[in-house]
Amino acid sequence: MSQTRYAGLGRLGVGTPQANPTVEDEFAIMPPRGMSSNVVRLTSTAEDPLERLRRYIEDLDDTLGDFDVLKPAVFGFACTGSTYLVGHEREREIVAACEARRGYPVVTAAEAILWALDRLNARRIVVIAPYPAALVAAGQTYFEGQGLTVLAKHRIETATADTRGIYDLAWGQAAEALAGLDVKGADAVLLSGTGMPSLPVVAAGHASGVPVISSNFCLAAKMMSRMGRDDLLDDGLGVVGWRDRLAEALR
Incomplete structure (x- = not known):
């Protein structure tokens, strides 16, 4: 040192x-x-x-x-x-x-998400994001353009349509969204959005054993x-x- x-x-x-x-x-x-x-x-x-x-x-x-x-x-x-x-x-x-x-x-x-998915040999993903609908759609287009299959996507509602609404979220909302999703057939679950607290959800994982990753x-x-x-x-x-x-x- x-x-x-x-x-x-x-x-x-x-x-x-x-x-x-x-x-x-x-x-x-x-x-x-x-x-x-x-x-x-x-x-x-x-x-x-x-x-x-x-x-x-x-x-x-x-x-x-x-x-x-x-x-x-x-x-x-x-x-x-x-x-x-x-x-x-x-x-x-x-x-x-x-x-x-x-x-x-x-x-x-x-780029880091694509790298992580490659390391996990994950080609089929489920995406959870707190974005406006147009940005959720843009994310799906981005991943599908890189050869991935988005099996399902879930949009977490925020208080406003402005993306700044993400910063008022608690990690429990991501955990609740994950618990309610069917991840059958998925190789990984992505919590997309650097403003959404996510580390406790990544640490807990999913009951199915499917890896959970996040942007940060x-x-x-x-x-x-x-x-x-x-x-x-x-x-x-x-x-x-x-x-x-x-x-x-x-x-």
Whole structure:
């Protein structure tokens, strides 16, 4: 461990939507001790929630400039909805340009989900999301475009049609939605949305044994892998020790 600074295992850069509190909460739990999460806000003044999500990723290089001279070991873009809206090809273009200019790896939450599903050999999925209907549909189109089959999707209702309503959810609502779903035939259940608290639901899993994953959960694991630290991942894709840290956080 470095004797000159904190975060001897490495500094993570994380971009979270401007009003999203959940990413920071869950990234305080998932990475191992000795690794820091340095957070920047994804911002937009757009009134339309879907346009706001598009701006988060289209303006990503400008956002990374807010780090100034700080160069994280890897940067995680913690907003799945942005990718669903612009599509896989445009996302790859933006990521490649940012990596070339900034000089460090950039991982998106949507990319991390695909990576996790591949590691699980999961091709048929059930999706739970607290998005507006149009964004749920965009997510289904995105996954089916990557060769996956969405067997079922469940939309968790929020207090408003604005995507900011996600931030008022409790993890119990995701657990309730999962308990009421038929997951027969599914290889995995995805809790999509970085603003929806999900780690306790991922930890509890499903009675059928079907793996349960979430946007933030996948993003943290993929970031470890991009750092070359697959040794920090356990067989269930989680970062080693995350369940103990979750239990401590919930006390």
